[in-house]
Each structure stands twice: as C-alpha cells, then as structure tokens.
Amino acid sequence: MVAMDAILEMRGITKEFPGVKALDNVNLVVRPGEIRALCGENGAGKSTLMKVLSGVYPHGSYDGEILYKGKPMAFKKIADSEHEGIVIIHQELALVPHMSIAENIFLGNEIAKNGVIDRHETNRRTAELLAKVGLRESPETKVGELGMGKQQLIEIAKALSKKVELLILDEPTSSLNEHDSAALLRLLASFREQGMTAIMISHKLNEISEICDSITVLRDGATVSHHSGMVPESQIIKDMVGRSMDDRYPPREPKIGETIMQVRNWTVAEEGGDGRLLVNNANFDLKQGEVLGIAGLMGAGRTELAMSLFGRSVGIFKNGTATIHGKEVDLSTVSKAIKAGLAYVTEDRKSLGLVLDDSIRRNIPLANLPGVARNGIIDRHKEGKVAQDYRKAINIRAPSIDQATVNLSGGNQQKVVLSKWLFSEPEILILDEPTRGIDVGAKYEIYTIIRDLAAAGKSIIVISSEMPELLGITDRVIVMNEGRLVGEMPTSEATQERIMSVIIKSGHDLTEEDITPEEIEAETAHV
C-alpha cells in the first residue's frame, strides 16, 4: 500500500469512435496494492478506459501508452492482458448459465491433456478457488441456478484462476443486494491484504469511501480530478457533474393542465434469477402538457418502469394501478397500452424501435396500421403521404421515404421512431434516452419536437441519463434508484448536484448519521 512505484501508468490515452471522442488525453496512475475507484457519470468514459487497458480495444485503435510494471504494453486482445495478470470483470457477467461452476471458471482455459479435459483436476482446482472467495457450492453446480451475488463471486474466482495481479471490476455491486455487496467488498479488502491491486468502477460513494484508497473522477472523456484518501462526497459529486450549461435547449413556456395519469404502487420483479424488484412500489402523477423527467443511474429501473407501463413488456408484473383521466386503465398488453393513449419510444431504437431493413414509409405506420388502411387493406398512397408529411414536419433527412432506415443517421432514425409513435396519436409519450448517440444539432431538433408536443397538450415523460438535458427540457424531475422513486423536485429547483446527492444518499443505510434535507425529501417522496 505504501509502495511508491506505480504498477500501472496510462498516459495520454485518447480513443475516438466515429464522431465521438470517448477519451481525451486521460492519465491514470495506480500504485501496487491499492484499490482505486473510478467515478463518473454515464458516458464519462470509465468503461472505455478499462476496455483500452484490458485489450478489448486493441493496441493501435487508441493513442497514448500503457506502462505496466514499468514496461510498455501493447495488448492486441484480452488474452494478452490476462497473460500479464490484468483481468477485467464486466458489469454484465460473462457466464454461461447452462454450464457448471468449474466449466465456467476454466472456459477457454481448460485443464486438458491432448484436448481431453481432466475433470478431477478441474474440480479440485475449482474447489480451491471457491474456498478463496468463500463460496460453499459444489464445482458441478450449474451457474444458472445461483443468484447474482454468487455469480459475481464465480467471476472473481475465474479471475483468480488466471493468476490475477490487477483486477478491474466494472460496477461489481450494481446488481447485488446489500448483504452480497458487503460480502464482496470484504473479499476485495482481504485480497488487498495479500497484495492484489484493483480498479473499481462504481457510482456508490459509500462503498468507495469504505474500501477504496484513492479516487479518480472522469468527466466527458477526460480526467478531472484525483484524490488520495478521504474527500467529502460533495466534492466528488461536483467533479462528476460540473459541466457548464449553455443554450442547448429551446426556450419554452410550459402550459400545464390537469392531472392526466396517476400510477400507484407499480411493482415489477426480474424474470428468472432471484426475483429482484426492478421497480419497487413506484407512485407518480403526470399532468397535461407537462414534461416529466426521470433521472437515475443506469440500472436504476427507469426503463423497466416505462416498459412495464407499456404493456408489461419487461419483467414480471407484481402489482400496481394506472389511471388515465381518472379511470383505471388496462395496460396488460402493448396494444391495450396504445389504445389507452400511451406511446413508448425505446432507448434502443435499432433493436427495439425499427425494422431496420424496411423503409421509412413502412416503419412509420407500424404502430397504427389501421390508420393507413381500410378494411385491413393498406392504402399505399395514404401511407406514402403520411410518411412524406412526417418527413417534412420533423425534418427527416433522407433522399426518399423509400430509404431503408438502416442507412439513416442516428438522429434521423430517432425521428422515424418518433414519427411512428406520433402517428399512433398518443396522449402520453414516454421517451427513453431520446437523444442517446445522436449529434448536437439533431438533439436540438428533438428537444424542439418535445417542446412543441407539450405545447400541443401532450404529456411527456423523458428518461435520460444526461442530467443537463433533463434540467434543460423538463418541468419536473423524479429520481429513481435501485427500483425506487427516491426523490421529486420541480426542475426550477433542481441542480445536477442535488439530483446526484439524492441518488447517492438513497443508497446509504437509512439509519446512518447526518441526514440531510435531501434525504428527508427522498424519504417522504418514497412514502
């Protein structure tokens, strides 16, 4: 812990994707035997940096250099970095559920002679590794039968099997309950005693202050600060979000009417696994002409809440009611939800929003085919006219409406998806990450469409991980964390710091000291 020499030095790392600079001259120095926290908002570049380090993005696809134990490294693939003892555990676990613990741990690295696997040796070594991570399971248990916490431990055992010296964990506790998280953190601490170095990406500042020796904060692809030892959470939050706000949003004068929708006690459980609650007893109201933002970190349950309202399209619906115009509505299938006046623009437009090989013309009426048909027969000329009208109205840039949507830019694809849902004539429009992956100009256009829709009396829910965006376009913000609604505030009173601290403090044990006004607010909003 006190060794002065760096085990890892990343210098001037710059990584560009088409149109985006994901990392811009990032520097990171890690000393042997420490646990380093890597913090930042969604999209700040944490995962990208770790992928550069582990060889997921091969040497040559980025600029800058990596020194490991003082020697320059040029990893071409993951196996190269693993050979040096650098092992990454991704946020989404990479285990094969139908295979046993032992088979998973040695997958791609089997203990074999002439291609024949030595089952006894495999099981013996697995049992040793399981003992190290404190997991009492038979090596032959199928991974799919285990809960998330145990699966996470198996990932760590797998890393140990590779003689790991530098362990990278990407949000290791994001899908674990409190008990499993605590056990995992204790395990990491014990590995540190034995001299292992770790880098941990995390949003949970309480965990970071509990276990980490130092903190690096990234923002917009650049290193903003580095702290050794304890720093106040407020400082870290400020580092994470402190970006300047310009005129990136169209001006608007909200005209908010009566309450149109009320959601009560909405609860959704995860399918399979241990039935974790994706959405836990959510309550909120929506008014006519209002733009309501839902803030939260990835995995907070925002998308799940939206998709569950939209025809129970995710997880297992437990209970809850929704009323629209004072009458309870049946949202049990997508077509019923559409009939009730809902529309949902998905965060993943390519795999959930569009039929990519199909043209603009054929995609737009998909959620409302009767709107371009008579007696089940499509009126192609009406269909063409509808597509042309939307193309003009919201400025879809394409040579013709017969252009396949796969060839459009992200912004124009998003406009096609928006057109599709506008044509279904909803009263309530849920937009999930409406500007993800699209350029600044198109973003402004999308914001303008949202503003105009609200002005026309539609009610809009915007889910976004970009907090400035929420602050720029919404009237009110509700905050979710770990499936619960943990805070609510008018946008006029909201700041990024305030939202972030609501999220972070809601992750604390509620009995902890120094309860701030925000926390009290979060509590009351929850009740």
Added chain:
Amino acid sequence: MSDTTTDRGSDTFGFIRRNIRQYGILFALVVIMAFFQVVTGGILFRPVNLTNLFLQNSHIVIMAVGMLLIIVAGHIDLSVGSIAAFVGALAAIMIVKMGLPVPLVVVLGLAAGALIGAIQGYWIAYWKIPSFIVTLAGMLVFRGLTMWALQGQSIGPFPKEFQMIASGFIPDFFGPDKPNTLSLVLGWGAALVILWLQIRNRKREEAVGIADEPFAFFVGKNALIFVALAAMTWALANFRGLPNVFIIMALLVALYAFISERTTLGRRIYAIGGNEKAAKLSGINVERITFLTFVNMGMLAALAGMVVSARLNSATPKAGVGFELDVIAAVFIGGASMSGGVGTVVGAIIGAFIMGVMNNGMSILGIGIDYQQVIKGLVLMAAVIFDVSNKRKS
C-alpha cells in the same frame, strides 16, 4: 445519367441497383426459359409441354405461397411434404374406401391440414419452440401416420370428379372448337386487368410524386409480362385450354400477393420477421399472427396433397417425399431471407418456376437425375450467394 439524385428517381442506374433482386430473378427465369427453348429445339414452349409444366409444378407453387409467409415471419416448415402425403391418404380413404362425396372430402381435407398446422403453430407461437424442431417432428409423425393409414399400400383409383382437380381443364361454354374461347377470354382478360392495375398505380404514384421506376423500365416490364401471358394463353388454348389447377394457382398467387403486400396482416408478418421485438413493442400480436401463418401453411399443404394424389390418381406412402425441400428452395431462390422479413410471393413463384423449368428442360434433354440434383443445388447456392454479395455491397 446518374449525375443527379432526385426524389423522382429518374436515375436509371440507381434504380437497377436498388431493385436488382426483383429484376434479376425475373431476368434469370427469362434466360433459363430461352436457354431450354433453344437447346430442346423448341419443345419447351410446345402447348403440351407447357401444360405439363403447370400440372407438374402446381403443388410446389401452392405450397410456396404459404412457405413464403412462414419464412418472412422468420420461421421454417419442414413438415409440408408429410402433411401433403397424409391428407392425400386421408382423402383417398374417405373417397375410395368410405365413398364420401368429393366436395365434402376436399373441405374435410383442408380442415385436417389447418388443424395440423394449428397444432404445430401452437407450440411454435405460444411456447416459442423453434419451428425447425416442431416441424421436423411433424415431418416424421405425419410420414409415419401416412404409412399407417395406407397400411403401406397405394389407394386408388379416384373417381373422375376428384381427378379433375389436378388433371382437368376448364370447360368451354363457347363450343368445343379450338382455340378454347373461355381460356382465351380468361387469360387475356387477366393480362389486361394486370396491365390496367399497373398503369393505374403508376398514375397515382406520379400524382403523389413517388414514382421511382424509370418510365422505360415500367413500359418494358409490363410489355414483357403482357406479351408472355397472352402468348401462353394462346398456346394453352390451342391445346386443351387452361388446366383447372392453373386457375387454382393463379387465384392463390393473386390472393397471397395481395395479402402480403397490401393488407395490414401482411405488413405485420413482415414486421415480425424483420424485427420481432420492435413489432411486439408496436402492439402487434406476434403469437397470434405466427400461429395463423402455420394454420395457413397446413391448409395449403393439404390442398397440394390432394392435387398431387388426384394427379397421380392414387395416394401412396411415399408421396410428397422431399416436397418441403423443393418448396423451401423455391422461396429462397425467389429472394427470401433466412433471417426473415424479406421476400415476395411473386419472387417465390418465379423461384418455383425456375426450378420447374429446369426439371422439365433437363428431363427433355435426357439428363440423369444425378446431374439434375447437382445443377439444382448449384442454382440455389448461386441465388443465395448473389443475395449475400448484393447485401454486402450496399
């Protein structure tokens, strides 16, 4: 010619590139027909051979329209040959052994096919069991049931009334002299109606400003189709007139082309195959529509089975072996994609006729069944390679 790209698609080169698949397949059929017409010394287009061509391929065409919908929806049906054989056997038992009236048997046969399709479709649509497995099981089960029902023997012959389905010709109300006047009226009438529909549609597209096809192409394509239909009708009318089964085929092709291209149901099938999740999130009842495509397929396989047994004048345990592969090959040659969402009924029919003309032409030339198989296999592979390389370029 291709210096400007405008909304009004006067860019001929670009248009060909965008639609190379549709024109390519039609062009391939024309080339293959011309080739065999020459090398067989003109036998291919003789009225008697042309008639045979339709009779021999009718079952493939009938099943191809159903299979197209299945494949567009992202599935496959391997059981169609066995279903055809099984329903053919049921029909033979009901007619020959039980003496039931033919119209009733036809209705019962179609119902049996629909029921079989419903059973398979239920597991595929609602239980999400892969269609490959369900229909592979169906293929075995119904082949076995066919053998069991027939006790390993052939049943026949059928009464004239039933044979007429496959080998009859439409009557001529205008007298027995040649050419068959009713056939001429129907064939030429259909050619005119198709031409009129195309012109009307073109005018509407021009009015809205979305006509994409260059005018020369429009004229050329429709002239070719009109002349081909008219000439074919003339040839058939001078032999024995239009076969009954030709009328069945033509009606099915028209109906299914219409359903797939022009109805909300058809559009939904394409959307399911193109992106099932997006279709589901658009409020489309994916399960029910998938189920219905299999019910439909079962019914068409039953129809094909009855046509085949009527043509052979007996139901045999080995009837319909390998039909599924011919049908699936026709659909893929016709431009459908294994991953779903892509393909047209007309393309599948052209694919079926490419296979049919090659079978027929090679048989006339006396090429052995061994080479025939090799050549057909290579043609299927070539069509798919053409598709894939095309997609890669764009």
